[in-house]
Amino acid sequence: MPATDLPLLIDAALEAGRIATRYSGRTAQRWDKPGDAGPVTEADLAVNTMLEDRLPGARPGYGWLSEETEDSTDRLACERVFIVDPIDGTRSFAEGSRTWAHSLAVAQGGIVTAAVIYLPQRDLLYAAATGQGATLNGEPIKVSQKATLAEAEILAAKPNLDPRHWRQGSAPDFARAYRPSLAYRMALVGQGRFDGMLTLRPSWEWDIAAGDLILREALGRCTDRTGQPLRFNNPHPRLNGIVAAGTRVHQQLSDALDPAGTGIPGTAKT
Template sequence: MPATDLSLLIDAAREAGKIATRYSGPQAQRWEKPEGAGPVTEADLAVNAMLERDLQAARPNYGWLSEETEDSPDRLSRERVFVIDPIDGTRSFAEGSRTWAHSLAVAEHGEVTAAAIYLPQRDLLYAAAKGHGATLNGADIHVSGQVHLSEAEILAAKPNLDPRHWLSGVAPDFRRVYRPSLAYRMALVAQGRFDGMLTLRPSWEWDIAAGDLILREAGGICTDRLGQPLRFNNPHPRLNGVVAAGVEVHAGLHARLDPNGAGILA
């Protein structure tokens, strides 16, 4: 089932790319969501409408969780559920950047079993099915072999270095870099381009579900900020941050994080 679901997700991601790239980011209609939840554009809504229609038609017994669809408790009774971010990095899309992605996943009993992350303007398609490894444009990928946290390049927003997150109030001495799409950050770690990523704020499931499987199938470790495995299709679809890296770098990050640290925006 994961392999057939993956084929479905890949086809849907490519179709999403065709729809999204018909819009010119800075000229696309844009609205701000209530309560400071960020922007949404007409491209997000058009992609979401296609995905919801086509994916649910193909798998009518699967539940549905998407950033751009009003949530329903119906999904909680389903064995499998789609977890979808029609455009991850909407702000970047609206600014005319190329670093936004479509993030599509299937979770079964809380575990992601098939996933695709597609950046149409960079022609990058990351994909994974449980037990089948991870790929980029069809070629196998693997996390980096970095073993020293002090030499690692970690994808993270600057607030993640706030002393309140770290034991003794001191962040580790790693090189911090940044990319705007959370899904893309996770895919880049899976690819071995960077040694790890972390976000220490509460994180929406749709931002990270696809990246979780792709990264794990690429040989990495992906947990919440407390070191617990990520589980999806929760009643409140938000997780306690994400820490993802190769085995040694993940262990180094986890050892330095304060389990009682402040959950500030990061």
């Protein structure tokens, strides 16, 4: 139930911020995950322990999916599931940056119904529940409604401009910017600070579930790279990239993208 799940997520996110900020990013103990899966710190694990105790404890019938918990197929039998990234932007956290976030969501039947993205060191708390709109620190937010891609500023890592991703063999003209936390990028688009964002590589559900609802409730559109709506709690919890923006910019990005990722005729799929 979105109305009751959102306050639970907000309280848990605030507690996550209190825990994480007890650690100094540069001195927090850090490990590299197997298989080149990125870093994890003692702060990630401490936040995850708290969330895994608090959230399922408050909602015993909900499933659990977190970046820092070994996955279990048990969640697939649950109508509702928590989808959590204890710290999105762990590299930033470990470097002592302020640009990292806690990303918490509830999905019901594959659709996110309550979501929070919280950046404790920037005092930014984005939240949304189905049918209730999206907020930043309690104030309503809406996406930008730029009319053309040419005048838009899009959050995207540089590899997304690779010619193979685009129908005409090159990316269309738009201003590019970047932020290290994928959840924060999505929230910034929901806030209207940027006109869109995209990531064209497979993306973990815990990085994007909360941002998906915040964007949609802020009257934006959020799909995978082929234009399909996002569905969560999949057996393999990874989605086919993200394209998010106001409706007009989203349409123009989608029209310019090559869904197969082949780009220039004759090039191989990757």
